[in-house]
Amino acid sequence: MSAIYLPAEIDLIAVTFFIFGLAFGSFLNVCIYRLPRGMSIIPGSACPHCGAGIKPYDNVPVFGWLMLRGRCRSCRGHISPRYMLVELLIAILFAVSYLSFGLSVEAIKFCVFSFLIVGLVFTDADLKLLPDTMTLPGFALGVIFSVLTPVGGTAWLVRHGESWFSSLPFDFRWRPASLAAALLGAVVGSLFIWGIGALYKLIRGVEGMGFGDVKLMLMVGAFLGVKLTVLTLMLGSMLGSLAGVGAMLTVWSKRLKRNLKSAALRGSAGQRAWASAQLLLRRYEMPFGVFLGSMALFSAYFGDRIMNWYVGFYR
Numbered sequence: 001m002s003a004i005y006l007p008a009e010i011d012l013i014a015v016t017f018f019i020f021g022l023a024f025g026s027f028l029n030v031c032i033y034r035l036p037r038g039m040s041i042i043p044g045s046a047c048p049h050c051g052a053g054i055k056p057y058d059n060v061p062v063f064g065w066l067m068l069r070g071r072c073r074s075c076r077g078h079i080s081p082r083y084m085l086v087e088l089l090i091a092i093l094f095a096v097s098y099l100s101f102g103l104s105v106e107a108i109k110f111c112v113f114s115f116l117i118v119g120l121v122f123t124d125a126d127l128k129l130l131p132d133t134m135t136l137p138g139f140a141l142g143v144i145f146s147v148l149t150p151v152g153g154t155a156w157l158v159r160h161g162e163s164w165f166s167s168l169p170f171d172f173r174w175r176p177a178s179l180a181a182a183l184l185g186a187v188v189g190s191l192f193i194w195g196i197g198a199l200y201k202l203i204r205g206v207e208g209m210g211f212g213d214v215k216l217m218l219m220v221g222a223f224l225g226v227k228l229t230v231l232t233l234m235l236g237s238m239l240g241s242l243a244g245v246g247a248m249l250t251v252w253s254k255r256l257k258r259n260l261k262s263a264a265l266r267g268s269a270g271q272r273a274w275a276s277a278q279l280l281l282r283r284y285e286m287p288f289g290v291f292l293g294s295m296a297l298f299s300a301y302f303g304d305r306i307m308n309w310y311v312g313f314y315r
């Protein structure tokens, strides 16, 4: 219990991951702003209001924002605390990757995955956009990582495909199996979202799910394999439905209160409020990438534990 108070027990490698996370988080802020706008990510940071270059000493992650109290040095324009939040989030996720997987290729893989997902979630929340310049390189990276460290489901494929892999040296056998597991995850994830989108269009006659979501799941599937991709789809859909129902109920209760105040509308208050809520549902553009992305990140770190608990429940 006293571990926290002993400096000797501070894990220096975890601290290193954290500091690298701050730096990568700072770079990610630049990507979130510039990639969907088709801007180059090479030149240094600039103020979003006046365009003044940000001095290197003001650009220190987290501290720069705190020192200037969230204002630009030249124009005093407001700089969102979100920049700091993204830096801290990436730093924490990098440290957690190391603490979960040790000093390994797997830890690096989950650092890369966190970086991509956080970038995509914030871009989708901002602009309802999942840029190809993030998802497609992300998919390629997932495929590359699958031959460096086994994706979930690899052991199962090796066991059941013994005869296929038997000509390969024993220590090498897992690699084609892991590659297959990653590609299978990508196909399952993207096909499911594509199917939902097609079904939605058929029923409602409008585009519901963007092709960006399909490519997001292509990337998620390659990183996580089939099992955790299915978990991501389940949790993402649940979260999306909850958000939709929540938004409807908020509109319904607000309208109901307002209608009940007016004498003319009191008689039909309930009906009118319900009509407003339904109108909202029809117009509501769900940032589905936010739900899928955050649940993919959740599944990456906690998915196996949840699956084991769930399977144990029925044994």
Ligand SMILES: [Zn+2]
Pocket (backbone or CB within 6 Å): 047, 048, 049, 050, 051, 052, 072, 073, 074, 075, 076, 077
């Ligand atoms: Zn400025």
